[in-house]
Amino acid sequence: MKPLLESKIKIAIVEDDLEILDYIVSLLKADSNIEVVKTFEEYNTAFNTIPNLILDVVVVDINLPGQNGIELVKALKPKIPTIQFIMYTSLFDAETVFSALKAGATGYITKETQPDKLSDAIKDAFKGGAPMSSDIARKIVKSFHEFENKSTNVQLSKREKEIINMLSQGLRYKEIADKLFLSTETVRTHIRNIYDKLQVNSRTEALNKYF
Amino acid sequence: MKPLLESKIKIAIVEDDLEILDYIVSLLKADSNIEVVKTFEEYNTAFNTIPNLILDVVVVDINLPGQNGIELVKALKPKIPTIQFIMYTSLFDAETVFSALKAGATGYITKETQPDKLSDAIKDAFKGGAPMSSDIARKIVKSFHEFENKSTNVQLSKREKEIINMLSQGLRYKEIADKLFLSTETVRTHIRNIYDKLQVNSRTEALNKYF
DNA sequence: TTAAAATTACTACTAAAGTGGTATTGTGCT
C-alpha cells in the first residue's frame, strides 16, 4: 500500500493489556499511512511523555485498572489541543461516553468494533472527523433526544412560555414585568400558575422540569 | 448477493429531484436486503401515505423547495415511532442537524458521502444504529464540547462544584447544608464565592454560566 | 516554609421569591 499522505500520521497508544497492544500495533504497522511513535502501558508515563512528542492522534484505553483514561485526556487536551484523542475501550455506558467527550476526546471506538476499523478511525480523526462506533453514535443521538424530550408534556400558555424563558435567563420578576409591560404582580401570578402546572415550587425546579 | 435477513428492509424515500431519486433507487435495488416500497416527491403525499405503509426506514431529503423535511419527521415520528428516519441532504449546518435530531431523526447522511454508503446507513439504522456522516458526527461532538465548555474557564473548587451541582437540583441552602453536614452559613459563603468567581448574582445565572 | 487558596462559620441586613386569596376582562368553544 502506498502512503496517501506526504508524512505519516503520528500516533501513540495507551493500553495496558500487552496482548491487545501488540495486536493493534501489528495491525497499524501494516498501514503505511500511520506511524506508531510510542506506546504506553500506564497513564503517568503517558502524561509525562506525550507533551514532549510530536503526535497527531493518541489512542487511549479508558479502563486501565485503578486509573482513569478520561482524566488523562482532560489533563493533556488543554496542554496540546492539536492532538486528537480516540478512546478505545470496551466500556460504553452513556456516562462514560459523555465524560470522555466532555474531557475533550474526539472519537470513541468500542473494542467490539472490528479492530481493523481502528486505522480508519485514526485517519478520520486526523482529517477532522469524529470517529465513533455506531453504538456510540446511537447513544449520543438517544441522549440528544432524551435531552430534548426531558421536557414535560405539560402545556404552558403562550404568555407562560415567554415568562419561563425569561426565568431561565435569570431575570427578576421586576425585570420580566418591565420587558412585557406587566405589573410585577401579574408576573408573580403567571409564575405561580407555571409552578402549579409543573408541580414545582422554585425557579430552578421549574427550569429542570420544563427544559 | 444473498439476503442476510429473512425479510428485506422495507424503505421509502422522499426526494424531489428525480435524477437523484432514480439514482439512489437503482443503487438500492442492487441490494437484495433492501426493498424500496414507495417513493415520494413531496411531503404532503408522504405525510398522508406513510402511516398506511409497513416500513422500517424512511430516507428523507431535508430541503425540498418551499417545504420542510424536518417538519415531516416531527409529524410522523410520534405517530409511527418504530420507523427510523434518515435525513439525506446537502444541508448540514449545525442548526439543521440538531433540528433534525430533535425532530426524531435517527441518522443524518450528507450527499457528499459516497452514495453507495446509503445502503449501509439504512442497514445500520434498521439494526438500531445511528448512521451519520463523519462530518455530521464531528458537528455533534463539537457542539457537545461547546455545550460542555460554554462553562467558564473559571475553576471551582471541589466543594464549590458539589454545591453548584446541588444548586442545579433546586435544593435550598438548608438542604445543601444538611446533605454536606455544614452550617447554612458556610453554604452561603461558598455560594457567595461561586457567584464571585462566575461574576453573577443569582442561582440561575450561575447555572447558565457554569453548565 | 511561607503565601495563597479552600473550607469552615457567625452576625446583620436587604432584596427577592414564593404562597394564598381574590377579582376583572377577554376569548374560544359548545
Add this chain to the structure above:
DNA sequence: AGCACAATACCACTTTAGTAGTAATTTTAA
C-alpha cells in the same frame, strides 16, 4: 348563553436568597 381558561392585577404575608464584613483552620502549591 354559558363555561373554561388565559391574562391581567392587587393585598398581605412567610420564606429563601443574596450582600457585606470578618475570621479561624486546613490544604496546597510555589
